[in-house]
Amino acid sequence: MEIILAKTAGFCMGVKRAMQIASQTALKNESQVYTCGPLIHNPQAVEYLKKQGVESLSDWRSINSGTLIIRAHGMPAQDIEEMKARGLNIVDATCPHVVTSQRQIKKYADLGYFIVIIGDKDHPEILSLQSFADQQRFRVISSLQQAKELDKLDQIMIIAQTTFNAEEFAEIADALSRKAKQAVVCNSICQATSERQQEVQKLAANADAVIVVGGKASANTRRLAEIAASICSRTHHIETEEELEGIDLTGVKKLAITAGASTPDFITEKVIEHIRKNF
Numbered sequence: 001m002e003i004i005l006a007k008t009a010g011f012c013m014g015v016k017r018a019m020q021i022a023s024q025t026a027l028k029n030e031s032q033v034y035t036c037g038p039l040i041h042n043p044q045a046v047e048y049l050k051k052q053g054v055e056s057l058s059d060w061r062s063i064n065s066g067t068l069i070i071r072a073h074g075m076p077a078q079d080i081e082e083m084k085a086r087g088l089n090i091v092d093a094t095c096p097h098v099v100t101s102q103r104q105i106k107k108y109a110d111l112g113y114f115i116v117i118i119g120d121k122d123h124p125e126i127l128s129l130q131s132f133a134d135q136q137r138f139r140v141i142s143s144l145q146q147a148k149e150l151d152k153l154d155q156i157m158i159i160a161q162t163t164f165n166a167e168e169f170a171e172i173a174d175a176l177s178r179k180a181k182q183a184v185v186c187n188s189i190c191q192a193t194s195e196r197q198q199e200v201q202k203l204a205a206n207a208d209a210v211i212v213v214g215g216k217a218s219a220n221t222r223r224l225a226e227i228a229a230s231i232c233s234r235t236h237h238i239e240t241e242e243e244l245e246g247i248d249l250t251g252v253k254k255l256a257i258t259a260g261a262s263t264p265d266f267i268t269e270k271v272i273e274h275i276r277k278n279f
Ligand code: SF4
Pocket: 012, 013, 014, 015, 072, 095, 096, 097, 098, 162, 163, 190, 191, 192, 193, 220, 261
């Protein structure tokens, strides 16, 4: 079996940066270091950080002291203010691409634009982004249908979650632009994401099966799996090599493997090693 590993597989710049910031903070801090929820959507990477002394909190309001690392997805602006008011030491690991989106939203909200954010409404990045809009003048949508249902507006600014599907964004942004008198489209989809998505499309079209490695809660990994599955029906999304046990690779001559932006290389390497030994 030929195994083709995607060139774009593994940590993106934002995740690498957040992991480094967290490790360095744990190393030089005397107080307890926390993250608000898992630093990245990968349980194995979170476990690695735990061993280094970084604890993931489900509710940051449960602490009154220590150092809190803001994740690559960012946090709602009002939460950061509240953290500071509590006297918590804040270390910001928000990905620079997300910071750019936050600033764009703030800029256009201040100019009076209605903000439309395209993405998963419950995703932490979206919760962070929407906090920079005028709270009475924004909407989060995730589909063309929802775009069609929006009322006509004067001035709108359209922006996406950094990991949103590039083609879908273009389609939704186009439909929204036609509804407004004036529309500003900010293509905030991170290049790491679009490159990954384009590569998996090509790989899936030329492979008998595709394995996508990464956290089940990782939006960008799930998106990769969705894209691959739309082209290659034998697509499997797994978190670790253990899940390979239930997968049938009979007759597969060409196997493409990719990994989400939050998947550590060592996990993908273990998957490849397992396949080479057992399939
Ligand atoms: S996928 Fe892009 S926006 Fe998201 S953390 Fe990575 S580099 Fe930043």
